[in-house]
Amino acid sequence: MVKKLLIGAVALIAAGAAVAYFQRHEITLAMVEKVASKRMQDPLAALSDGLHIGLCGTGSPFPDPDRAAPCTLVIAGKNMFLFDAGSAAAKQIATMGFSTGQLKGVFITHFHSDHIDGLGEVLMTRWAQHTEGQKLTVHGPSGIAQVMNGFETAYTQDTGYRTAHHGAATMPPELAGADVNEFTVQKGSYTAVLQQPDLLIEAFAVNHQPINPAVGYRISYKGRTVVLSGDTTSDAQVKDAARNADLLVHEALSPELVARLQDTAINNNRSKLAKIFSDIPNYHATPLDVAVLAQEAEVGHVVLSHIVPPLPLPPLREIFLGKAPDVFKGPFRIGEDGDFISLPTGSKEVIYDRR
C-alpha cells in the first residue's frame, strides 16, 4: 500500500516536472511579466513616512565587483533625491527597485570623477522616465555649472535623437538635462540648499584638500536627521553637523590595507600606482577616525561608505574596521550596495533592510 502510494507520488512529481519542462517558455514569460509589473508600481507609495537612505553605491574609484561608485538615495516622505552619481548610478537605482524618473533633485559633493561619472545616464533616464513635467535640478558647490555644461554638450546629439524618435510629447526637449543650482559654502557655516515645510537639506564644507570645494550634506525631515560626509578627512565641521544625528553615513579608508597595496605596487615596479596609493590616505578618514568623531558627536548609528580599498575576503572587513566598533558605542557598520535604512517619523527607530 505504502509502496503503491510512493510510486504514485513519484509519478505525479515526474508528470508535473514534464509539464513544467514543456511549458518552460510560458512559465518564464509569465514570471517576467509579474516581475516587470511589480517594478512598474510606484515604489515610494509603499514606504512609511520618514527618511529612507538607499546605498546604491558604496565603492570608490577602485574596481570592485561588490561595490558601485558613490551613489546614495535619500527619500524624505515622497521626495526622492540622489547624492553623488558615480558610474552605474542609474542602473543601481533601478536594481534597488526605484526609478530615476522620480528624482526630485541630485546633489553633488565634489567633482572627483567617481562622484559624477554616472551623471549623464542619470539625466538621460530621468528624462525618459519622468512623467510629471518638471525639469530635474542638479545642486552642487561652485563648479557644478561647468560640469553640467560639459554633460549637456556631450548629450546634445542623443537628446535630439530621442525627441526625433519618440516625439516631443514623450521626450520634451525643454525637460532634457537639468537646471543647475550652484551654491557657495563657507567653512564653519551651513548653506541651506533646499528648504520645504518639513525638509531641510544643508551643505557644509569638508576637508578633502586639495579638492576645493568639497561638501557634505545634512538632511532633516520631520525630526529625523541623516548626515552624509562626502569625501573628507576626520573634520570638525562633519562632527558639528552630525551632532545628535540619527545616522551618519561617512566615507572610510584603511591606511593599513592601502599601504599593503602600495608595497605590492613598488614590488611590481608600478611606481605611478605606488605614488597614488601613497597620496590617497591623506584626504580620507579611517574607520577609527569616524568612530571617534561619531562617539564625540553622540550620533545614533554609523554606516561606512566609499570603502577604500575593496574588501573581497571576510577577514579583510575585520582588518578594515580595526578597533573602530569598540570605540563607537552604537551600531557601527560597513555599508553594502543594496542596503536600505529607514528612519520613520515620530520615533527613534533605525530599521535596516536590503533591496
Ligand SMILES: [Zn+2]
Ligand atoms: Zn571619492
Ligand SMILES: [Zn+2]
Ligand atoms: Zn574625492
